[in-house]
Amino acid sequence: MGASLVVVEEEVKMSAIGAGINVDLPRGHLVVDIGGGTTDIAIISAGEIVVSRSVKVAGKSLNEEIVKYIRSEYNVAIGIVTAEKVKKNIGSLVKYPNERSIQIYGRDIVSGLPKEAKITSDEIRNVLLSSFSKITDVVIEVMENTPPELAGDIMKNGIMLCGGGALIRNIDKYFFDIFQLPTKIAAEPLGCVIEGTKLYEKTILRKVEEGVYDDQQKTYLEGLS
Numbered sequence: 001m002g003a004s005l006v007v008v009e010e011e012v013k014m015s016a017i018g019a020g021i022n023v024d025l026p027r028g029h030l031v032v033d034i035g036g037g038t039t040d041i042a043i044i045s046a047g048e049i050v051v052s053r054s055v056k057v058a059g060k061s062l063n064e065e066i067v068k069y070i071r072s073e074y075n076v077a078i079g080i081v082t083a084e085k086v087k088k089n090i091g092s093l094v095k096y097p098n099e100r101s102i103q104i105y106g107r108d109i110v111s112g113l114p115k116e117a118k119i120t121s122d123e124i125r126n127v128l129l130s131s132f133s134k135i136t137d138v139v140i141e142v143m144e145n146t147p148p149e150l151a152g153d154i155m156k157n158g159i160m161l162c163g164g165g166a167l168i169r170n171i172d173k174y175f176f177d178i179f180q181l182p183t184k185i186a187a188e189p190l191g192c193v194i195e196g197t198k199l200y201e202k203t204i205l206r207k208v209e210e211g212v213y214d215d216q217q218k219t220y221l222e223g224l225s
């Protein structure tokens with residue numbers, strides 16, 4: 001493809017950069033990236049991932065849980081696209097003003113005929129909460145494995161939420177209630193990785209121009225051979 005320099009980096013580090021964190025400073029940051037297949041949780045400091053964990057609870061599994069819930073509660077089979085719509089339209093982690101219901105259409109699993117059901121925000125919140133408790137368990141595990149030197153930074157900088165899952169209503173309140181740490185949602189949760197990668201590329205190209213990166217790269221390649 002004509003690439004002259006290939007750099008492999010962790011997605012969560014790119015998310016952090018895209019969320020506006022200056023990862024090169026020797027300050028600890030906690031990033032929670034809730035994507036489609038996995039939620040990646042990491043402590044980043046001085047350009048390095050200090051601790052990280054990944055858990056297979058994210059956008060897709062949340063949709064699957066919604067499908068399961070509607071099937072068991074209403075005897076209605078719905079598809080993933082409907083579940084995704086329910087999640088986006090009424091999904092939340094903490095009660096929000098003017099909560100709505102949503103009318104969904106699926107197939108009655110007993111009669112096989114089309115059937116409709118009305119689903120409330122409350123119901124979906126309960127489904128989402130039981131999945132999110134698995135995410136917060138892993139966040140705790142990451143904190144437990146964080147060097148104590150970084151504890152002060154984490155208390156001050158708090159949690160940065162990114163990835164599409166960060167768009168779930170009141171997710172910041174939910175994390176704040178549990179961890180009592182300042183919690184921010186990235187400005188563009190779905191674009192963090194791309195934005196971060198673009199910024200990171202510029203940093204690398206600058207280093208190459210300054211001759212700094214080239215040396216590192218050479219040492220790295222020599223180390224491999």
Ligand SMILES: Nc1ncnc2c1ncn2[C@@H]1O[C@H](COP(=O)(O)OP(=O)(O)O)[C@@H](O)[C@H]1O
Nearest residue numbers: 034035036037059060088163164165167168190
């Ligand atoms: N408004 C929203 N509310 C809840 N989830 C959302 C919303 N918008 C997108 N998502 C979810 O975000 C996920 C994709 O996020 P993304 O960060 O792009 O994932 P990945 O990095 O794994 O490709 C999808 O599973 C989608 O359901």
Ligand SMILES: [Mg+2]
Nearest residue numbers: 011035163193
């Ligand atoms: Mg991602």
